[in-house]
Amino acid sequence: MSSTWHILGAGSLGSLWACRLARAxxxxxxxxxxxxxxxDYQATGTLTLVEGEQRSHYAIPAETARGAGPIHRLLVAxxxxxxxxxxxxxxxxxxAGAELVLLQNGLGSQDEVAEQAxxxxxxFASSTEGAFxxxxxxxxxxxxxxxxxxxxxxxxxxxxxxxxxxxGIPAEWRLDILSRLWRKLALNCAINPLTVLHDCQNGGLxxxxxxxxxxxxxxxxxxxxxxxxxAAENLQEDVQRVILxxxxxxxxxxxxxxxRRRSEIHYLLGHALRTAARxxxxxxxxxxxxxxxxxxxTARGLPGT
Ligand code: NAD
Ligand code: KPL
Numbered sequence: 001m002s003s004t005w006h007i008l009g010a011g012s013l014g015s016l017w018a019c020r021l022a023r024a025x026x027x028x029x030x031x032x033x034x035x036x037x038x039x040d041y042q043a044t045g046t047l048t049l050v051e052g053e054q055r056s057h058y059a060i061p062a063e064t065a066r067g068a069g070p071i072h073r074l075l076v077a078x079x080x081x082x083x084x085x086x087x088x089x090x091x092x093x094x095x096a097g098a099e100l101v102l103l104q105n106g107l108g109s110q111d112e113v114a115e116q117a118x119x120x121x122x123x124f125a126s127s128t129e130g131a132f133x134x135x136x137x138x139x140x141x142x143x144x145x146x147x148x149x150x151x152x153x154x155x156x157x158x159x160x161x162x163x164x165x166x167x168g169i170p171a172e173w174r175l176d177i178l179s180r181l182w183r184k185l186a187l188n189c190a191i192n193p194l195t196v197l198h199d200c201q202n203g204g205l206x207x208x209x210x211x212x213x214x215x216x217x218x219x220x221x222x223x224x225x226x227x228x229x230x231a232a233e234n235l236q237e238d239v240q241r242v243i244l245x246x247x248x249x250x251x252x253x254x255x256x257x258x259x260r261r262r263s264e265i266h267y268l269l270g271h272a273l274r275t276a277a278r279x280x281x282x283x284x285x286x287x288x289x290x291x292x293x294x295x296x297x298t299a300r301g302l303p304g305t
Contacts, residue, residue, distance in 0.1 A: 150177025203247025
C-alpha cells in the first residue's frame with residue numbers, strides 16, 4: 001500500500017502538517033480545491049513554513065480531486081463545514097481500507113465524513129497546535145501544542161503512527177479520543193461565543209465569570225448525560241485555567257468573525273444542543289447563548305450555522 005500522505009486542504013493546519021512531513025522525507029501530495037487554486041500554487045511552486053525568523057520552502061506536488069490514482073492515507077485539513085463535501089468529491093479515489101485523519105475542531109463533522117467514506121477508517125484528531133496563513137501558500141507556526149489521535153471504532157494505532165514523531169509532529173494515540181474532543185468542545189462552548197458577544201480577548205471573560213460558570217454547569221450536566229463523565233470532571237476550574245492561560249489571546253471564533261469568515265458554531269454549540277435534544281435535556285443558558293450568537297452573526301451578515 002502506498003505510503004503517500006495526501007493532504008486535503010492546504011490552509012493553516014494542512015500546510016503545517018504537509019511541510020513537516022515533507023521535511024522528514026515523507027511522500028506528500030496536496031489536494032487543492034479547484035484548477036484555479038492549483039494554477040495559483042503552481043505559479044509559486046512551494047509551500048513556505050515560517051517558524052520564528054526562519055522560513056523554509058517545500059516543493060510539494062499538488063493536484064485537485066480530479067487527479068489520478070488511488071488514495072490510501074488522507075489528512076483532512078478543511079474546516080468542519082467543508083470536510084464532508086470535500087471528502088465526497090474524493091470518495092471514488094479512496095482505496096478499500098483507506099485511512100482518513102480528521103483534524104476538524106468540534107464534533108459532528110467526523111460522522112458526516114464517515115458517511116461519505118463508509119469503507120475507510122476514520123481517525124479523529126484533537127489539536128492544540130496553532131498556525132495561521134500569512135499569505136497564500138505561506139503558513140506561520142504560531143503556537144506549540146499537541147495532537148491526540150484515536151479511533152473510537154478500533155483501538156490499534158495505524159502502522160504509520162511513527163511517521164508523526166519522525167516529522168516532529170507531537171502526537172499521542174488515545175483510546176479516549178471522544179472524551180478529549182468533548183472536553184475541547186465544552187471549553188470552546190464556554191469561552192468562544194462569549195468572546196464574540198462581549199467583543200473581548202479570552203481574558204476579558206474574567207469580568208463575566210458568573211455567565212461562564214452558568215454555562216459550565218449546563219455543559220457538565222450534558223457531558224454526564226451523554227456518556228462523557230470524564231470530560232465533565234472539573235470543567236469549571238479548567239475553563240477558568242484556560243481563560244487565565246490564554247488571557248491575551250483572541251479565541252478562534254473571535255478571529256473567524258473578525259476576519260468575516262464562517263465560524264464552526266454548528267460543530268461546537270450546535271452539536272452540544274443537538275446532543276442535549278437527543279437526550280431530552282433542556283439547557284436554557286446554552287440555548288440563549290446560541291440564539292444570541294446566531295443573532296450576532298446574522299447582524300454581521302455571516303452564516304448562523
Ligand atoms: P483553513 O481555513 O486555514 O484551511 C482550510 C483549507 O481547506 C483552506 O485552504 C480551504 O481552501 C481548503 N478547502 C476547503 N474545501 C476544500 C476542498 N473541497 N478541497 C480542497 N481544499 C479545500 O483552516 P485551518 O485553520 O487549517 O483549520 C482546519 C481545522 O483545524 C478546523 O476545524 C480548525 O478548527 C482546526 N484547528 C485549526 C487550528 C489552527 O491553528 N489553524 C488549530 C486547531 C484546530
Ligand atoms: O481552543 C480555543 C479556541 O480559541 O478555539 C481556546 C483557546 C481553548 C479557547 O476556547
